[in-house]
Amino acid sequence: MSPGESWRLYWLLVGASTRAQMQYKTSFVLATVGTFAANIVEFGAVLVLYGRIPDLAGWTFGEVAMLWGMSAVSFAIADMVATGFDLLPDTIRLGTFDRVLIRPLGAFFQTLATTLTLRRVGRIAQGVVVFAIGQSQLHLVWTPDRLAMLALALLSGAAIFFAIFVLGAAYAFWTVEGRELMNTFTYGGTTMASYPLDIFQDWLRRLVTFVLPLAFVNYYPALYILDRPDPLGLPPATGWLAPVAAAAVCAAAGFAWSAGVRRYQSTGS
Amino acid sequence: MRVYYEVARRAFQRELVYRTRNLAGLFTNACFGYLRAVPLLAAFQGRPEIAGYDLDEALTWNWVVQALIMVIALWGWWDVEATVRSGDVVSDLARPISFLGYWLARDYGRALYYILFRCLPILLVGQLLFGLRWPQRAETWLLLALSLILAVAISFAFRFMLNLSAFWTTDARGLGSLALIACTFFSGFLIPISFFPSGLRAVTALLPFAGMIQTPADVFLERLNGAALAGALLLQAFWALALLGAAQGLIALATRRVVVQGG
Numbered sequence: 421m422s423p424g425e426s427w428r429l430y431w432l433l434v435g436a437s438t439r440a441q442m443q444y445k446t447s448f449v450l451a452t453v454g455t456f457a458a459n460i461v462e463f464g465a466v467l468v469l470y471g472r473i474p475d476l477a478g479w480t481f482g483e484v485a486m487l488w489g490m491s492a493v494s495f496a497i498a499d500m501v502a503t504g505f506d507l508l509p510d511t512i513r514l515g516t517f518d519r520v521l522i523r524p525l526g527a528f529f530q531t532l533a534t535t536l537t538l539r540r541v542g543r544i545a546q547g548v549v550v551f552a553i554g555q556s557q558l559h560l561v562w563t564p565d566r567l568a569m570l571a572l573a574l575l576s577g578a579a580i581f582f583a584i585f586v587l588g589a590a591y592a593f594w595t596v597e598g599r600e601l602m603n604t605f606t607y608g609g610t611t612m613a614s615y616p617l618d619i620f621q622d623w624l625r626r627l628v629t630f631v632l633p634l635a636f637v638n639y640y641p642a643l644y645i646l647d648r649p650d651p652l653g654l655p656p657a658t659g660w661l662a663p664v665a666a667a668a669v670c671a672a673a674g675f676a677w678s679a680g681v682r683r684y685q686s687t688g689s
Numbered sequence: 690m691r692v693y694y695e696v697a698r699r700a701f702q703r704e705l706v707y708r709t710r711n712l713a714g715l716f717t718n719a720c721f722g723y724l725r726a727v728p729l730l731a732a733f734q735g736r737p738e739i740a741g742y743d744l745d746e747a748l749t750w751n752w753v754v755q756a757l758i759m760v761i762a763l764w765g766w767w768d769v770e771a772t773v774r775s776g777d778v779v780s781d782l783a784r785p786i787s788f789l790g791y792w793l794a795r796d797y798g799r800a801l802y803y804i805l806f807r808c809l810p811i812l813l814v815g816q817l818l819f820g821l822r823w824p825q826r827a828e829t830w831l832l833l834a835l836s837l838i839l840a841v842a843i844s845f846a847f848r849f850m851l852n853l854s855a856f857w858t859t860d861a862r863g864l865g866s867l868a869l870i871a872c873t874f875f876s877g878f879l880i881p882i883s884f885f886p887s888g889l890r891a892v893t894a895l896l897p898f899a900g901m902i903q904t905p906a907d908v909f910l911e912r913l914n915g916a917a918l919a920g921a922l923l924l925q926a927f928w929a930l931a932l933l934g935a936a937q938g939l940i941a942l943a944t945r946r947v948v949v950q951g952g
Binding site: 444446447450451453454457458461462464465468469471472473476477600601603604608611612615619620621 | 886
């Protein structure tokens with residue numbers, strides 16, 4: 421199948437799911453507002469905290485809002501696209517993954533084309549609002565290199581979170597269960613990336629720099645944009661490595677996925 | 690009374706079946722307990738206290754609220770809504786026992802399970818990772834039990850009414866989730882209510898949510914004494930009774946709408 425054909429087929433499949441989501445308009449609006457509200461309320465807690473303290477380990481409110489917004493936007497894009505992988509543990513448990521395997525299309529493509537969860541737009545909006553609030557405090561000059569870094573970070577961040585969803589789905593081939601554990605890494609990942617990484621202990625900081633590269637979702641790019649030195653001692657240009665980190669973790673996820681599909685044995689019942 | 694005790698016992702036993710699920714949930718709560726503790730540690734760097742909390746109290750608050758999530762089903766509970774959707778609610782309403790009492794008993798059974806198998810283990814994890822400020826006085830445990838009984842009643846009545854809205858709308862879960870979001874903030878789950886600016890604190894004081902999380906956490910931390918303690922528990926009792934009363938009223942309204950399909 422040519423890339424053009426896959427693209428057309430993707431939109432055909434996803435379009436069907438989109439129309440289905442739009443059948444119940446009130447439910448859709450409520451779910452979108454709910455996603456927005458749930459996350460903005462969490463940020464409300466950060467706002468309340470900053471009402472009591474001028475800085476968090478040297479980070480101002482505007483700076484943390486910027487980290488928070490970047491993490492939220494990247495995560496929401498990944499979450500919107502990767503819903504098929506998020507639901508995979510159920511597909512495996514119910515045995516319906518068999519059906520995926522007998523169709524004349526790749527399992528990865530079919531899982532990806534399951535659905536595009538539109539209500540996640542609420543979370544993207546939340547990230548944009550929080551980012552904007554941060555900007556109103558920071559008065560940054562958006563030079564071309566900073567803008568490029570921001571765009572690169574958002575795309576790489578979305579790819580990194582997407583890879584984590586795929587890794588979680590691949591894990592389900594081994595355990596069948598594991599939805600909850602997966603949520604810990606995805607939601608936990610975005611929670612962690614919402615705060616400056618240097619407040620975490622060294623082992624965790626190294627882990628998310630060198631193993632599961634959450635640090636490249638926003639932390640290193642933000643250090644560059646904000647002109648802050650890295651307490652770990654990495655050079656300011658580290659942020660530019662975000663696409664490399666994203667490519668590496670995506671490759672790992674792809675490998676784990678293929679191994680998982682090969683290992684898949686239907687659930688007996 | 691016997692029948693309610695049996696209903697609660699069954700609800701408790703039903704939860705016992707899902708051991709792996711509880712372990713996975715424990716792991717999640719433990720991870721988030723850790724992830725939420727770290728920003729608190731950073732906030733207290735070079736500051737002995739914030740809004741009347743010292744670091745030990747803030748960390749303890751963090752683990753107590755994490756431990757209470759499942760006890761009061763903060764992320765939602767739609768068991769009644771499911772029966773309204775399926776129509777099974779009709780047979781529940783036809784039982785010769787109180788509909789509200791039946792579900793309240795079930796919720797106490799569920800809550801007791803989570804106190805033993807989620808709340809206590811999470812507190813132990815918090816103790817191992819950071820060290821908690823445990824109650825110093827023996828009577829605190831009794832007061833805590835009382836406060837938790839009331840907290841579950843408030844939270845149950847609130848969730849129960851959200852579920853009953855399914856009699857009027859097909860979007861009960863969507864609307865209910867919005868209400869639960871308000872609950873995560875105003876209950877003192879995301880940040881202690883003492884941290885709120887005074888205007889927001891005034892609004893919070895008029896709402897029932899603090900009685901679900903902040904009050905039991907304050908009792909655990911022994912932050913309340915004498916009249917303040919009695920006042921907080923009385924306020925919890927007031928909200929428990931008021932909301933349970935409102936829930937009973939809502940049942941009366943809802944049953945007028947029940948239409949049984951024959952077939």
